[in-house]
Amino acid sequence: xxRDWNLIANGIVPEIPAPELEKxxxxxxxxxxxxxxxxxxLPHDTEPAVIFPSFPSPEEPA
Amino acid sequence: xxxQEIAKALRKRTVSSVELASDxxxxxxxxxxxxxxxxxVTAELAQRQALEADQELSDGKDRxxxxxxxxxxxxxxxxQGIRTTCGSKLFGEHIPERDAAVVERLQAAxxxxxxxxxxxxxxxxxxxxNPHFGTVRNxxxxxxxxxxxxxxxxxxxxxxxxxxxxxxxTGGSIRIPASFxxxxxxxxxxxxxxxHGVLPLDFSLDHMGPLTQCVRDAALTLSAIAGFDxxxxxxxxxPVELYLPSEPVSIQGLRIGLPENFYFERISPSVAExxxxxxxxxxxxxxxxxxxxxxxxxxxxxxxxxxxLSEASATMERYLRRREDFGADxxxxxxxxxxxxxxxxxxxQRVRRVLQQEFQAIWRKVDCLFTPTTPTSAPKIGQSTIDLxxxxxxxxxxxxxxxxxxxxxxxxxxxxxxFDETGLPIGLQIIGPSFQEALVLKVxxxxxxxxxxxxxxxxx
Numbered sequence: 183x184x185r186d187w188n189l190i191a192n193g194i195v196p197e198i199p200a201p202e203l204e205k206x207x208x209x210x211x212x213x214x215x216x217x218x219x220x221x222x223x224l225p226h227d228t229e230p231a232v233i234f235p236s237f238p239s240p241e242e243p244a
Numbered sequence: 245x246x247x248q249e250i251a252k253a254l255r256k257r258t259v260s261s262v263e264l265a266s267d268x269x270x271x272x273x274x275x276x277x278x279x280x281x282x283x284x285v286t287a288e289l290a291q292r293q294a295l296e297a298d299q300e301l302s303d304g305k306d307r308x309x310x311x312x313x314x315x316x317x318x319x320x321x322x323x324q325g326i327r328t329t330c331g332s333k334l335f336g337e338h339i340p341e342r343d344a345a346v347v348e349r350l351q352a353a354x355x356x357x358x359x360x361x362x363x364x365x366x367x368x369x370x371x372x373x374n375p376h377f378g379t380v381r382n383x384x385x386x387x388x389x390x391x392x393x394x395x396x397x398x399x400x401x402x403x404x405x406x407x408x409x410x411x412x413x414t415g416g417s418i419r420i421p422a423s424f425x426x427x428x429x430x431x432x433x434x435x436x437x438x439x440h441g442v443l444p445l446d447f448s449l450d451h452m453g454p455l456t457q458c459v460r461d462a463a464l465t466l467s468a469i470a471g472f473d474x475x476x477x478x479x480x481x482x483p484v485e486l487y488l489p490s491e492p493v494s495i496q497g498l499r500i501g502l503p504e505n506f507y508f509e510r511i512s513p514s515v516a517e518x519x520x521x522x523x524x525x526x527x528x529x530x531x532x533x534x535x536x537x538x539x540x541x542x543x544x545x546x547x548x549x550x551x552x553l554s555e556a557s558a559t560m561e562r563y564l565r566r567r568e569d570f571g572a573d574x575x576x577x578x579x580x581x582x583x584x585x586x587x588x589x590x591x592x593q594r595v596r597r598v599l600q601q602e603f604q605a606i607w608r609k610v611d612c613l614f615t616p617t618t619p620t621s622a623p624k625i626g627q628s629t630i631d632l633x634x635x636x637x638x639x640x641x642x643x644x645x646x647x648x649x650x651x652x653x654x655x656x657x658x659x660x661x662x663f664d665e666t667g668l669p670i671g672l673q674i675i676g677p678s679f680q681e682a683l684v685l686k687v688x689x690x691x692x693x694x695x696x697x698x699x700x701x702x703x704x
Contacts, residue, residue, distance in 0.1 A: 187583060195582050197567070206579045213580075216546040221591035230593030231448075231600060 185214060247407060247461045251309045254301060261301075261312030261356060265294035268314035268358050271405045275703065278386060280378035281399040283319045284327055285359040290314065293356040300354070309464045311354030316409040318394050319360040320367050321347050321452075322441040330443040331363040331393075333376050333569045344441025345473045346410060346452055353468040361396030361409055367445045368556060368574045369393055370420050370642045371625075375571040379625055382425055383701035384668050388622040391421035391642065397455045398425035402701050408456050408465050412442060414449045415552060416617075416646025419658035422455050423671025424622035426660045426699045428688070429455045430462040433679045434653030435480035437466075438473035446555040448593075449548070449650045457699075459659055459688040463487040466681060482679055489686040496530035498687065501610035506541040507645055510632040511619040518662030518670040519616045525694040526614070526687070534610050539602040543595065544648030550584060550592035551651070557581025573639075596651055603652055607677040612687055617658040617671030618642055645673065655681045657688045660697055669699065 187207040191198055198206060245253070253259045269287050276282050297312035322328050322340035329335045343351070350357070362380050364372045372380035372395025380395035382388040383403040390399040394411030398421025401409050411418040413431040422429025430453045437452040444450055454465040466487045473479045502523050508516050527533050557578050563569070564578055606613070620630055623638050630641040649656045654675055661672035672691065676684040 190583050190585075191579075195579060197565070198579050202572075202576060202579065206576055206583070209576075209580055210583060213546070213549060216542070217550055217588065217592070220543055220546065220595050221588070224591060224594050224598070228594045228598060230590055231597040 184211070187211060246458050247309055247313060247464050250313060250407070251311070254312050255306075261294040261297040262291065264312065265290045265314050265356050265358060268406055271403070272358065275403050275405060278703065279381045279383060279399045279403060280362055281380055281396040281403065281405060282316070282359045283329055283331070283362050283377050283396070286326060286357055289326070290356050290358045297354050297356060307352070307354030308468070310350065310468050313355050313408065314358045314406050315350060315355045316359050316361050316397065316400050316406045317347060317350070317357065318363050318397050318409070318411050320363060320412050320443050321410060322443070323347055323357070323360065326360065328360065328443070329377070330367065331365045331374050331377060334563050334566065335443070336376070340441070342441060345438035345475065346469050347441070349469045350410070355408070355468075358406060361394070361400055363396055364393035364417075365571045365574045366560070367393040367412055367414060367417060368577055370416065370639050372396065372421070373625065381625070382622050383703040384426060385622065386703065388624055388668070389424065391424035391622065393417040394455060395421050398422055398427055398429070401425070401427045401455045401457055403703055407461060408454055411453060411455050412445075413451045413453060413650065414446050415548060415650055416643045418451075418453050418455060419617050419646050419656060419671065419673060420642055422658040423617035423669070426669030426701065427455050427457060428459050428462050428660075429453070429658045430466060430681070430685070431649070431656045432466060432470065432681055433655045435478050436470050436655070436679065436681065438476040438479050440473055440475040444559055446552050446559070448555060449552055451650065459657070459685055459692045460488060462657070463489065463685045463689070466685075480679070485682045487682050487685050489682075489689045493686055493690045493693065494530065495526060495687055495690045498531045498612070499610040500526050500531045500533050500687070501536045501606065501613040502533055503538045503613060503615060504535050505537050507538070507615040510636070511616055512621070512632065512664065514662070514664040515616045515619060515621070515670050519614060519672050522661040522672045522691055522695065523614050526691060529690055529694055536606070536609055538606060538613070539599055541648045544599055544651050545644060547592040547595045547599070548647045548651040550588055551596070553577065553581035554584050554589040554592070600652055611676070612680075612684060613675040615673045615675065616645055617673040618646070619644060621664045621666070621668035621670055649675055654678055655684050657684045659688050659692055660699055661691070661695060662697070
């Protein structure tokens with residue numbers, strides 16, 4: 183199900199003027215098209231790379 | 245002259261640091277009205293530091309290869325008592341109380357700071373068309389962008405105003421201006437150089453590094469700025485290596501990967517030919533060129549954008565009600581980031597982990613990768629799209645080959661590898677495994693020697 187970015191914008195950042203909002207929504211729709219398949223195919227147990235880098239070298243001193 | 249030659253001349257007293265600083269300041273005065281490469285020129289500070297540098301050398305105190313060398317830093321690095329704007333109206337009068345870690349290290353190495361360079365507003369873009377401090381122009385063609393966000397640093401080094409200028413790179417912001425301006429640009433591994441005292445754009449993607457006139461100068465600069473800093477929690481404790489390649493430089497037997505997918509798609513023919521020629525030269529120098537497929541870089545770019553939009557908007561949220569203080573392009577990016585749900589950000593970080601692990605497999609097959617840095621040479625100022633098998637936003641196109649490497653945190657070097665049909669420089673990107681800056685710089689130095697390009701921009 184695609185997101186209603188206009189509705190989200192009206193709820194979170196209502197101060198965005200209409201002409202600017204249209205451009206913002208177009209970009210987010212395009213990004214959503216690219217990103218949705220990635221997040222939907224993630225294995226359930228994948229953790230985020232919150233500690234970076236996520237592959238510390240064994241020789242890295244503590 | 246490269247840094248090593250200047251350093252020798254300083255020690256033989258055939259030139260003084262005061263003379264070098266004066267030359268640099270004269271050149272800035274002559275060219276900056278055209279190029280808009282500097283936001284602030286620190287002439288008095290430079291003259292004082294240069295005098296001290298000369299005095300120290302006379303007294304036998306030698307701080308190493310950067311001693312007495314004029315440098316500039318992007319206006320995103322905090323400088324004690326000197327305005328640090330981040331290219332933004334928001335910080336137009338911001339005078340930090342302390343230096344950034346990189347500035348501290350450059351000063352400890354004896355460098356002489358001549359000024360703060362112009363940039364894309366808040367380091368959030370690639371054109372360096374700054375609405376508050378002017379549009380940075382490319383010394384190779386004044387009607388073209390210098391790239392960004394470290395555009396002033398690229399323009400200043402290319403125009404010979406300074407031999408070294410520091411930049412920051414969140415999605416290509418060191419490498420893209422290096423590619424467009426015909427300079428060297430080094431983005432070190434995440435954690436190699438402290439981010440302390442740099443106005444942040446994105447906590448997990450920001451990297452600090454130099455733009456220089458040659459690869460060996462980048463190596464010497466990295467040696468001065470790299471290393472652990474307890475004030476940056478992501479900074480590595482891994483010891484700093486010798487980054488200057490030992491002479492004669494040999495790349496005999498090194499395996500260089502040439503991607504079969506993504507990196508040579510939708511790029512200009514002259515860029516493709518220049519990078520392939522660089523690979524042939526590497527082969528002639530004894531390296532083994534290996535054609536290989538790389539993990540999906542488009543996916544990396546997608547999650548890189550989700551992470552950047554989210555983190556940058558979180559960082560700047562407190563300022564975003566002051567809409568009139570932002571340029572339109574930057575404000576639109578912050579608006580996009582404010583609308584993305586937290587679940588997207590977390591899921592992008594989860595995909596990031598998967599792709600980091602996938603990319604690790606490459607380093608079992610090759611020692612480094614050769615790719616173009618940018619799909620084209622420098623676009624024109626005001627140009628909004630690039631047509632390469634279909635129109636693409638100039639910002640998306642310019643970052644397409646660079647952004648993913650920030651998501652992975654890998655070291656990447658851009659160096660000039662040829663010219664397009666209009667005489668504009670083309671950048672080669674050398675990507676290595678995490679913390680293998682010495683290898684990347686060695687390969688870069690060997691290529692630079694083999695290419696032996698003459699890099700004299702038209703503005704000179």
